[in-house]
Amino acid sequence: MFENLSERLDRSFKLLKGEGKITEINVAETLKDVRKALLDADVNYKVAKSFTDTVKEKALGQNVLTSVKPSQLMVKIVHDELASLMGGTAVDVNLQGNPAIILMSGLQGSGKTTFTGKLASLLKTKKNKKPLLAACDVYRPAAIEQLRVVGEQVGVPVYMELENKNPVEIAMNAIREARAKGNDVVIVDTAGLAIDEQMMNEIAAIKSAIQPDETLFVVDAMTGQDAVNTAREFNERLNFDGVVLTKLDGDTRGGAALSIRTVVDKPIKFVGTGEKMDALDIFHPERMADRILGMGDIVSLVERAQEQYDEEEAKRLQKKIAKNQFDFNDFISQIQQIKKMGNLKELASMIPGVGKALKDVDIDDNAFKSIEAIIYSMTPDERSNPAILNGSRRQRIAKGSGTSIQEVNKLIKQFDETRKMMRMLTSAKSGKMKLPSMKPSFRR
Numbered sequence: 001m002f003e004n005l006s007e008r009l010d011r012s013f014k015l016l017k018g019e020g021k022i023t024e025i026n027v028a029e030t031l032k033d034v035r036k037a038l039l040d041a042d043v044n045y046k047v048a049k050s051f052t053d054t055v056k057e058k059a060l061g062q063n064v065l066t067s068v069k070p071s072q073l074m075v076k077i078v079h080d081e082l083a084s085l086m087g088g089t090a091v092d093v094n095l096q097g098n099p100a101i102i103l104m105s106g107l108q109g110s111g112k113t114t115f116t117g118k119l120a121s122l123l124k125t126k127k128n129k130k131p132l133l134a135a136c137d138v139y140r141p142a143a144i145e146q147l148r149v150v151g152e153q154v155g156v157p158v159y160m161e162l163e164n165k166n167p168v169e170i171a172m173n174a175i176r177e178a179r180a181k182g183n184d185v186v187i188v189d190t191a192g193l194a195i196d197e198q199m200m201n202e203i204a205a206i207k208s209a210i211q212p213d214e215t216l217f218v219v220d221a222m223t224g225q226d227a228v229n230t231a232r233e234f235n236e237r238l239n240f241d242g243v244v245l246t247k248l249d250g251d252t253r254g255g256a257a258l259s260i261r262t263v264v265d266k267p268i269k270f271v272g273t274g275e276k277m278d279a280l281d282i283f284h285p286e287r288m289a290d291r292i293l294g295m296g297d298i299v300s301l302v303e304r305a306q307e308q309y310d311e312e313e314a315k316r317l318q319k320k321i322a323k324n325q326f327d328f329n330d331f332i333s334q335i336q337q338i339k340k341m342g343n344l345k346e347l348a349s350m351i352p353g354v355g356k357a358l359k360d361v362d363i364d365d366n367a368f369k370s371i372e373a374i375i376y377s378m379t380p381d382e383r384s385n386p387a388i389l390n391g392s393r394r395q396r397i398a399k400g401s402g403t404s405i406q407e408v409n410k411l412i413k414q415f416d417e418t419r420k421m422m423r424m425l426t427s428a429k430s431g432k433m434k435l436p437s438m439k440p441s442f443r444r
Contacts, residue, residue: 106218108192111246117150134174242269
């Protein structure tokens with residue numbers, strides 16, 4: 001996501017390197033390239049022109065300090081305007097009702113039903129809510145079954161009526177069910193709409209009947225400007241409250257994310273970043289601007305780490321490290337926590353400066369597979385007491401894990417070095433836990 005745009009913007013800023021000051025000529029040259037980069041990223045033409053005009057006006061009005069280079073100043077201005085273009089600040093979902101009612105809308109194939117499950121999971125795990133999903137797509141074959149499966153995956157109940165073909169009645173009955181069962185959020189999954197009068201009238205009727213606290217429009221980011229045009233038409237009929245961009249992890253140029261806020265004047269509230277049910281992020285415009293400009297997103301990375309952080313487990317590990325008892329059982333547990341944080345290349349790209357370095361590096365999500373295979377080929381005694389791993393045991397582990405004796409030896413050597421380092425850090429009373437620095441093999 002945004003890789004091509006990031007590269008193009010980086011090249012644009014290089015036009016100002018070596019310049020002593022900002023002038024109308026060098027700003028015009030730079031912004032001409034910036035505008036082309038935005039258009040190539042499928043940003044709306046009017047949005048791209050307005051953006052560069054604003055940046056030009058602000059750049060020419062700045063006095064460049066001797067300690068700040070023109071290219072650095074331009075990056076700062078573009079960063080701030082990108083964040084503003086995408087909404088400025090994050091906007092949360094409205095959950096004021098009792099129960100709070102969230103109405104989903106969007107075209108068929110946009111990922112609406114999957115997002116419904118992801119949102120339910122997020123509300124359940126991060127906001128301590130008790131959501132109920134309402135299956136109101138009575139047209140698409142297997143739509144109700146798909147929602148049932150999604151609900152089962154995230155441990156959230158689904159209200160469905162297999163014989164009733166009236167989505168308004170089903171939605172109203174689901175709300176009554178929620179009140180009776182103590183569910184404090186109802187998420188209404190509607191039919192994947194085509195833009196025709198009948199379907200538009202239907203979802204408008206559902207909205208009028210249930211009076212939702214929040215109406216979200218789900219759109220596939222990979223459809224580019226089509227996504228923006230569709231959002232405009234839906235907004236004219238539904239006056240929705242926010243946008244959800246799905247498939248932002250795919251081969252998308254990012255134009256929808258940069259255009260949609262300006263065109264429909266509604267905030268982007270969530271972005272889908274993968275197929276797993278926890279691959280959903282609240283949209284933070286400033287953090288996205290950071291990532292577009294290659295600055296990383298360390299705040300989001302820390303937040304993901306904190307979600308997997310177990311304070312009691314950390315204290316237990318700290319005691320084991322202090323006594324030099326950290327073993328392979330503890331290490332495999334740390335690997336599992338890292339994997340829960342998400343796609344490895346995406347995580348790496350959140351570290352400032354790393355995204356560009358890893359552009360041509362293929363980081364497989366199964367990068368830890370060989371390490372896990374080696375550890376799981378050890379006996380319980382061997383995992384608990386690495387000191388007993390002699391030559392014959394290592395040969396057996398290599399054979400059992402489908403790896404070489406060299407790989408097994410390398411893992412054990414790295415593990416020993418890491419354990420020593422962790423003990424030194426603990427002895428120095430740093431008070432901070434460090435994840436083991438075992439290096440999965442990346443392919444270039």
